[in-house]
Amino acid sequence: MDRTDLVRVIASGQDGLITRAQALRAGFSRHDIDHLVTVGRWRPLARAVYLVRSRSIESPARQCRVRAAVLSLGPQAHAVFGTAAELHGIAGLPRSDEIHVALPGRAAKRARVSDPAIVLHQLEHPPGKVVQVNGIAATVPRLTVAEIILRERRYAAVSVLDSALNRGLIRTECLEVIAALIRGRRGAIAARGYLAEADGRAQSPLETRTRLRCVDGRVPPDALQLEVRDDDGYLLGVGDLGWRGPQVIAEADGRDVHGTVEAASPTAAPRIAWSTPAGPSCVSPGKTPSAPTTSPGRSARHSSPPVLVDHEVDGSVDHQKARQPHDQHHWWWGQ
Incomplete structure (x- = not known):
């Protein structure tokens, strides 16, 4: 194997990187390395560390x-x-x-x-x-x-x-x-x-932040990842946070944003979708919860839920707990 192929093999296991010491051991001279850097074939990313595929990569990954x-x-x-x-x-x-x-x-x-x-x-x-x-x-x-x-x-x-x-x-x-x-x-x-x-049931930093805000507002949830089933045992959904007594569940950020950069950011504002026996609703800053938009038992997640800022979370929990059912649907709340 010649020196160029050897460097490529080493770099392939290092995100395309080669150190100066590794290049020297592969048979390159100091002059060879400096020349490759000068003509732009190798790009320095740190002291004595080079990206050997510099022309094909505009911005190296994190x-x-x-x-x-x-x-x-x-x-x-x-x-x-x-x-x-x-x-x-x-x-x-x-x-x-x-x-x-x-x-x-x-x-x-x-x-x-x-x-x-x-x-x-x-x-x-x-x-x-x-x-x-x-x-x-x-x-x-x-x-x-x-x-x-x-x-x-x-x-x-x-x-x-x-x-x-x-x-x-x-x-x-x-x-x-x-x-x-x-x-x-x-x-x-x-x-x-x-x-x-600490509670490992939280599936994102936004869920953790929302839970802590509820605790600070003296309305701590008594369950996380709470399963909700109908009389036949059919799983209707899983709420990130739950209050079994008043039968309130909250989805802190929704499935559609769990994997995004925003969901991983502890500074992002919680998006809250509520669901109660009275039906699901969303809360926007400065507004009271909306009227039910689907029948009880349907998903309370929304593709673009409104943003609820920190200081409004605990008050909105109290509001949802006070809502009364509009019909006689029965839900079974998981333990």
Whole structure:
């Protein structure tokens, strides 16, 4: 295999990236590498890291840039904090261009970082606390979550915990381990409260945010992912939040937006679709709930539900709880 093919093979497993050291080992000279960069065939993405398919890629993907940052800082470098969460698929944090990378003591002091997007942290993590995620070194999910909740405020911290639990990256019993990991550290008192509020049944950060807003408004839901069935046991739907007593369910963001960037953003305003025995309705800012638009038992999800801002959520829950049924349909509310 000639040197060009060897570089292509290496780069194919690294999002199209090659380090200067890897290219030298493949048989390229320093002059060869500099020439390829000068003529635009290789594009520098980080210190001594190049994108070898630069002409076919206008804007490298986020994972490619994260990998470049980690590769540029040597074999001990690994992603931490929000960048590690991003690699693991843990949602709940605001989008950021920053790439958080850690190096142990002396290595961090010697490192030279020219990219303003790379945030270098001097942290010691034993080998067992670092794993490969798509070939990129990152802290394990449990440690990632523990370090994030010490730094973030309540809504973002609980959203991260819920997301990690929902994806099965940590288990409920891991919460006690996380509490032990953060003991005595700055921010630990608040973080222990976040651990107590975590619930892996939340399927998106917007669901978590809506639940917390209801708790703050003293109308906490008594069920999450509540199944609603008719007298024959037919599943009518599943509500993100439920209040069994008054028979109220709420869909925090709808199936159509669960997978979008907006759904993953903790700063996005909740979209609320309500359903009660009186029928489903939607709530818009500053307005009372609309009259039922479908018969009871039909889906309360809407393709473009109105936006309900934070300070209106709890009041709207109270309004929905006060609605009276318009007919005699019976629903069976799951346990």
